[in-house]
Amino acid sequence: QTGTVAANPEQYDQAYICPVTIGSQTLHLDFDTGSSDLWVFSNLMPSSEVDGQTEFNTNSAGATKKDGYTWSISYGDGSGASGVVYADTVNVGGATATSQAVEAATSVSSEFTSDTGSDGLLGLAFSSINQVKPTPQTTFFDTVKSSLEAELFTADLQSNGPGSYTFGYIDSSKYTGSITYTAVDNSQGFWGFTAGGYTVGGGGSNSTGTIGSAIADTGTSLMYLPTAAVQSYYSQVSGSSYSSSQGGYIFPCSASLPSLTVSIGGHGFVVPGSNFNYSPTGSGNTCFGGLQENTGIGFTIFGDVFLRAVYAIFDETQGSPRIGFAAQ
Numbered sequence: 009q010t011g012t013v014a015a016n017p018e019q020y021d022q023a024y025i026c027p028v029t030i031g032s033q034t035l036h037l038d039f040d041t042g043s044s045d046l047w048v049f050s051n052l053m054p055s056s057e058v059d060g061q062t063e064f065n066t067n068s069a070g071a072t073k074k075d076g077y078t079w080s081i082s083y084g085d086g087s088g089a090s091g092v093v094y095a096d097t098v099n100v101g102g103a104t105a106t107s108q109a110v111e112a113a114t115s116v117s118s119e120f121t122s123d124t125g126s127d128g129l130l131g132l133a134f135s136s137i138n139q140v141k142p143t144p145q146t147t148f149f150d151t152v153k154s155s156l157e158a159e160l161f162t163a164d165l166q167s168n169g170p171g172s173y174t175f176g177y178i179d180s181s182k183y184t185g186s187i188t189y190t191a192v193d194n195s196q197g198f199w200g201f202t203a204g205g206y207t208v209g210g211g212g213s214n215s216t217g218t219i220g221s222a223i224a225d226t227g228t229s230l231m232y233l234p235t236a237a238v239q240s241y242y243s244q245v246s247g248s249s250y251s252s253s254q255g256g257y258i259f260p261c262s263a264s265l266p267s268l269t270v271s272i273g274g275h276g277f278v279v280p281g282s283n284f285n286y287s288p289t290g291s292g293n294t295c296f297g298g299l300q301e302n303t304g305i306g307f308t309i310f311g312d313v314f315l316r317a318v319y320a321i322f323d324e325t326q327g328s329p330r331i332g333f334a335a336q
């Protein structure tokens with residue numbers, strides 16, 4: 009089988025939300041290659057924590073409670089959720105898991121309550137970091153992958169308009185040139201890979217170092233690189249500065265932003281300058297940068313700012329996982 013689903017950006021491309029059918033309900037979930045739990049708003053939650061989101065009905069005929077199973081997850085941004093576990097049919101654009109662990113929230117943090125466009129998350133990292141106790145559950149991809157035409161999924165994220173995820177096949181209309189594959193280190197449960205040198209702007213190679221280990225994370229809005237690369241980038245953005253009050257680099261919204269070329273698997277991938285204007289700060293006609301330092305996170309994250317510039321293939325067809333990137 010295969011699946012194809014639209015990936016709809018929230019405001020400022022903050023996250024990408026996809027329709028998922030669970031039993032007879034359709035919920036809109038944040039597809040996240042940086043985490044491994046499929047969790048949903050549910051009828052078990054206090055109404056004070058729900059602001060218009062669709063609630064998974066745990067009393068529906070097709071939902072089977074997994075007695076004694078619970079989950080609790082917290083994300084790097086301080087948000088979190090917890091609850092109990094059901095099994096139900098989950099259909100993503102035609103790819104169907106007949107018995108998928110659906111983690112029904114009994115409580116969510118305020119960040120999720122106020123994210124009115126999202127009814128929950130669909131994790132696409134590795135099942136080794138699923139947070140269900142006493143037994144971790146498989147991700148949707150792990151549940152269905154043996155039934156897919158090919159054991160892979162792809163992400164085509166767009167700015168300000170629908171992109172798509174596919175399951176089981178590569179859509180050759182989504183990219184130009186060839187796909188460059190590189191090995192994945194999933195020892196931390198993420199789609200980890202090694203990135204090489206970088207060049208700021210179209211000029212000569214002013215890559216002053218290599219980026220090193222990184223993860224591909226659709227659930228992170230921005231791109232977080234080592235300090236040296238970030239300082240090198242903003243040294244070429246006139247009027248830019250680090251704002252402790254905003255918590256990152258900002259610049260005049262009128263600034264001209266250079267591109268950033270990153271070498272992966274020996275191929276240079278160009279992120280256009282426009283990708284690095286994330287959002288207005290709300291003060292002084294300054295804008296918040298889509299590229300920020302990875303200090304404090306502990307690893308380098310190629311989030312949506314980077315992923316919008318490529319077609320990404322999350323591939324387990326070779327036995328060992330690999331990730332592919334192509335220009336789009």
Ligand SMILES: N#Cc1c(N)n[nH]c1N1CCCC1
Binds near residue numbers: 084085086
């Ligand atoms: N922080 C964080 C984070 C991440 N690195 N990947 N996905 C994340 N979230 C998904 C929903 C909230 C945060």
